[in-house]
Amino acid sequence: VTNGSKVMRNAGFGWEGVEREAYKPEGSNFSAVTRQVLLGEGEGEGDLNAITRYYEIAPGGYSSLERHQHPHTVVVLRGAGRVILEDTVSEIRPYDCVYVAPNCLHQFLALESEPLGFLCIVDRERDTGNPAGDEDVARLRANPEVAGVFRR
Amino acid sequence: VTNGSKVMRNAGFGWEGVEREAYKPEGSNFSAVTRQVLLGEGEGEGDLNAITRYYEIAPGGYSSLERHQHPHTVVVLRGAGRVILEDTVSEIRPYDCVYVAPNCLHQFLALESEPLGFLCIVDRERDTGNPAGDEDVARLRANPEVAGVFRR
Numbered sequence: 352v353t354n355g356s357k358v359m360r361n362a363g364f365g366w367e368g369v370e371r372e373a374y375k376p377e378g379s380n381f382s383a384v385t386r387q388v389l390l391g392e393g394e395g396e397g398d399l400n401a402i403t404r405y406y407e408i409a410p411g412g413y414s415s416l417e418r419h420q421h422p423h424t425v426v427v428l429r430g431a432g433r434v435i436l437e438d439t440v441s442e443i444r445p446y447d448c449v450y451v452a453p454n455c456l457h458q459f460l461a462l463e464s465e466p467l468g469f470l471c472i473v474d475r476e477r478d479t480g481n482p483a484g485d486e487d488v489a490r491l492r493a494n495p496e497v498a499g500v501f502r503r
Numbered sequence: 504v505t506n507g508s509k510v511m512r513n514a515g516f517g518w519e520g521v522e523r524e525a526y527k528p529e530g531s532n533f534s535a536v537t538r539q540v541l542l543g544e545g546e547g548e549g550d551l552n553a554i555t556r557y558y559e560i561a562p563g564g565y566s567s568l569e570r571h572q573h574p575h576t577v578v579v580l581r582g583a584g585r586v587i588l589e590d591t592v593s594e595i596r597p598y599d600c601v602y603v604a605p606n607c608l609h610q611f612l613a614l615e616s617e618p619l620g621f622l623c624i625v626d627r628e629r630d631t632g633n634p635a636g637d638e639d640v641a642r643l644r645a646n647p648e649v650a651g652v653f654r655r
Contacts (some may be wrong), residue, residue: 356588356607361598389600390576398605401553401624422550424542425575426622427582428598436508446513446580448541453550455508470578472553472624 355395362431364407364468368393374406374414380482380503383412383461391475400475407468408432408461413502416458416487421477423451425459429468432461433500438491440500443467456487458501507547516559516581516620520545526558526566532634532655534566535613543627552627557619560584560613565654568610568639573629575603577611581620584613585652590643592652595619608639610653 359366366389374384379426384406386483391402406429408414416435425434427447433459434441434449436461451457461467482503491497511518526536536558543554545585555655557580560566568587577586579599586593586601587610595601603609613619635643635655643649 352588352591352604352607354589354607355602355604356609357602358586358588358593358595359600359602361596362599364598366550366598366600389578390602395604396602399576399602400626401576403576403578403624405601424551424553424555424624426541426555434510436504437506437509439504441510443510444513446516446518448513448518448555450507450509450511450542450548450551452504452507455504455506457508468620472555472576474552487565 358439359389364405379413381413381415382502383409384414401472402475404471405468406459406471407466408459409466410461411463413460414458416453416456416483416501416503417480418456419478419480420453421473422453423449424472425449425451425469427469428436430461430465432465432467433460434459435497435501438494438497439446440497456483460500460502504547516557530567533565533567534654535543535561536566550608554625554627556623557620558611558623559618561618562613563615564624565612566610567632568608568635568653568655569632570606570608570635571630572605573625574605577601577603577621578626579619579621580612582617584611584617584619586611587649587653590646592649608635612652612654636641
């Protein structure tokens with residue numbers, strides 16, 4: 352449409368005109384994660400303050416264990432997995448919605464048997480993530496609910 | 504979680520703690536639409552600039568034909584339908600993503616045989632919608648692609 356509106360068709364959790372990128376350009380505290388920016392960073396999308404990304408974690412993979420000031424809105428689209436929010440673990444499945452509050456330590460993990468795909472909505476203006484520190488890790492290790500789940 | 508983070512589980516396209524509301528408090532230019540605000544308007548969610556809503560249009564129903572300054576990010580979750588963007592009609596299915604640019608005349612319609620459920624993400628601060636005017640309607644009626652599709 353001449354005013355910039357558009358429909359981006361999905362096929363197999365890929366979208367027309369959207370590149371499947373590495374989760375982060377570097378780092379070793381995550382595994383088997385890809386990122387697709389659906390809307391917000393493309394040409395003509397500067398009127399969006401919200402950036403909508405689709406992350407997919409392959410079976411057995413996980414995102415960084417980290418915290419940051421900006422909140423996340425997450426809606427699961429595919430597969431199954433778990434989310435760590437501070438000192439809790441929750442199983443998540445399609446259409447479950449997760450709010451990651453400011454500065455909440457968090458990590459998303461796919462099951463060993465299934466991928467985990469989810470939308471993650473953030474503001475255009477936001478801080479970068481800070482990986483979990485040694486104190487965080489010591490605290491999680493001392494918590495039986497989380498100790499066997501988190502990955503660093 | 505004490506910091507406000509939470510998991511809202513989904514069952515049948517309803518979410519824990521989320522009310523299914525009428526699409527708009529009044530009006531006659533839409534039909535069979537419900538609205539669920541997943542995140543952004545609840546207590547402790549004030550750090551979110553993005554508001555994430557789930558709209559569901561029953562078979563044969565439709566949203567208002569309208570335009571507004573604020574853009575929409577839409578991701579289809581369920582069913583099948585069509586979207587009008589100015590003078591175009593596109594079929595939409597699960598996971599298709601739609602960008603509704605500022606001031607673009609738009610309408611979402613479910614098929615007669617299926618509901619249409621989609622996430623719609625907007626900024627907290629936004630203008631209200633303006634229904635299509637007589638000039639819009641005359642233009643759409645003159646366009647064979649849209650004439651038989653739009654509803655007013």
